[in-house]
Amino acid sequence: MIKIISVKYLTTIFVIFFSIVLKFSALASENKILLKVNNELITTIDISNEINYLKSINENINNLENKKIIEIARNSLIKDKIKKIALTPIIKKMEISDDDFKRILISNYSNTGFTKIEEIYQHLKKYNVEPKLIRNKMTINAIWSQFIYDKYSKNIKI
Numbered sequence: 029m030i031k032i033i034s035v036k037y038l039t040t041i042f043v044i045f046f047s048i049v050l051k052f053s054a055l056a057s058e059n060k061i062l063l064k065v066n067n068e069l070i071t072t073i074d075i076s077n078e079i080n081y082l083k084s085i086n087e088n089i090n091n092l093e094n095k096k097i098i099e100i101a102r103n104s105l106i107k108d109k110i111k112k113i114a115l116t117p118i119i120k121k122m123e124i125s126d127d128d129f130k131r132i133l134i135s136n137y138s139n140t141g142f143t144k145i146e147e148i149y150q151h152l153k154k155y156n157v158e159p160k161l162i163r164n165k166m167t168i169n170a171i172w173s174q175f176i177y178d179k180y181s182k183n184i185k186i
Contacts, residue, residue: 063102065109075101077161084155085136108165111172118175124167132166 063070078101082089089097115122124132130145142148149159 063106065106066113068109068113070102070105070109074105077157078102078105080155080157081161081165084152084157085140087140108168111168115168115171115175119171122167122171124170128170129163129166132170133162136166 059071059073061069061071062075075098079097082097082101082104089100092100112122133145133148134143137148137151140151142151152159152162
């Protein structure tokens with residue numbers, strides 16, 4: 029009787045354990061490398077994060093086919109990687125001040141109706157977008173814009 033109970037007990041624990049493991053492994057995102065731009069990798073998680081970011085800026089993106097959304101996210105990430113690669117040898121520290129970041133963040137989300145940082149962070153949370161990702165993205169874009177302006181503004185003649 030004791031051996032039967034222990035076998036049933038072990039079987040039950042075994043089934044429960046593997047059910048939980050299988051459930052969590054099915055829920056876990058598989059991260060695969062999709063592209064390599066120089067030594068900068070773009071993974072499936074990067075694409076997913078970029079899609080969330082794009083949806084947070086423009087909810088109309090949901091009207092597009094999934095294939096098109098993935099293509100837009102992929103192209104956006106490639107552009108960001110190229111900017112980062114081009115800036116890395118030129119810029120010692122890729123950072124902007126907190127004030128500049130807040131100004132840029134509010135400017136980027138003004139078309140969504142948000143005017144306060146706290147509102148934007150709540151909005152980003154709804155789309156599962158990490159503030160660190162946004163700061164990195166906006167830092168690269170701000171530095172890139174300044175770099176392009178500095179480089180070509182001398183060539184503009186009015």
